[in-house]
Amino acid sequence: MNGLYDLGGMDGLGPVNPPKDEPVFRADWERVVFGLFPALFRAGYFGLDSFRYGIERMNPVVYLSSPYYEHWLHTFEYHGIRKGYVDPDELDRRTQFYLDNPDAPLPEHEQVPELVEFVEAAARGGVPPQRDTDNPVRFSVGDRVRLSIDIRPGHSRLARYIRGKEATVIAHRGSFVYPDSAGIDGPDDPQHVYTVQFEARELWGADYADANVTSTFDVFDPYIEPVTTPERASA
The missing domain is CATH 1.10.472.20 (Nitrile hydratase, beta subunit)
Structure with missing residues (x-):
């Protein structure tokens, strides 16, 4: 998803103004x-x-x-x-x-x-994407994590605007087909999925975000790593 198709967080594209009575199909x-x-x-x-x-x-x-x-x-x-x-x-x-x-x-x-x-x-x-995996659950609710900046060529569900940002794990959702593998005809390679919560200021900067606003995102396990705090580093 390293391309124009990853529109999340982009600006300058104009407002989205869907008509009030938009038909399901236009033709x-x-x-x-x-x-x-x-x-x-x-x-x-x-x-x-x-x-x-x-x-x-x-x-x-x-x-x-x-x-x-x-x-x-x-x-x-x-x-x-x-x-x-x-x-x-x-x-x-x-x-x-x-x-x-x-x-x-x-x-x-x-x-x-x-x-x-x-x-x-x-x-x-739909067609359920849930799959079992032997991979361990690495994160718990309350853990601080950082989103990866490493994206291999092909398909990914790691949006550009959250890469490199810090967040807090708020839920574990189970294990699902891994898009980065299945999207390019690889195996299902099921991975654990977590919901993480970002402070708006972490995503958009202190000058552009309300301190009381947060955003959530579902991420696959390979997309995140633990944030090392001074307390953890000395443990």
Whole structure:
């Protein structure tokens, strides 16, 4: 996530002003793209983290100037071509056909009950990312920790604006699929997840934050290390 896609903490992008009556889908094609997600997930195109990583492979200019579901469509194509499920020449040919014939009917496909059942279940409840691990729980509620500044190439859920900052552990959430591994087609490599709390001034500086404001963030174990205090160092 070392790229423009990591927007947390950035400024200068203007206000977010969603319309009061914003529709769920702005066009019919967005409905199709939404329905494709669980179907392609089940077909092995991607996992949740590699789905996100495929979006991060977009050209930054295209990313900022395209609608939300076009980002989904990009990662569908990226993983489909990368894994050999989609022929890019065939994709270009079909795209051009519908550009030239916008009223042409879409191909009809036989409905697969098992796929429909999976799509309906995944759309409602998602796919649980919890996994067991033999790794020890390293931190307890109240521990002071520092967020890492070391990010390897690929996908990560360690946002830029919290890197190198100090926080307090306020909860242990269990162990989950590790995005930095699964996002680039590695093993699930389950890691413990903690909720940590930051003082606003730690994140934004004393001149820009209220002393009474805090922010929380869920972090994976490899993202954090204990803060060594003088008392601990002398123990």
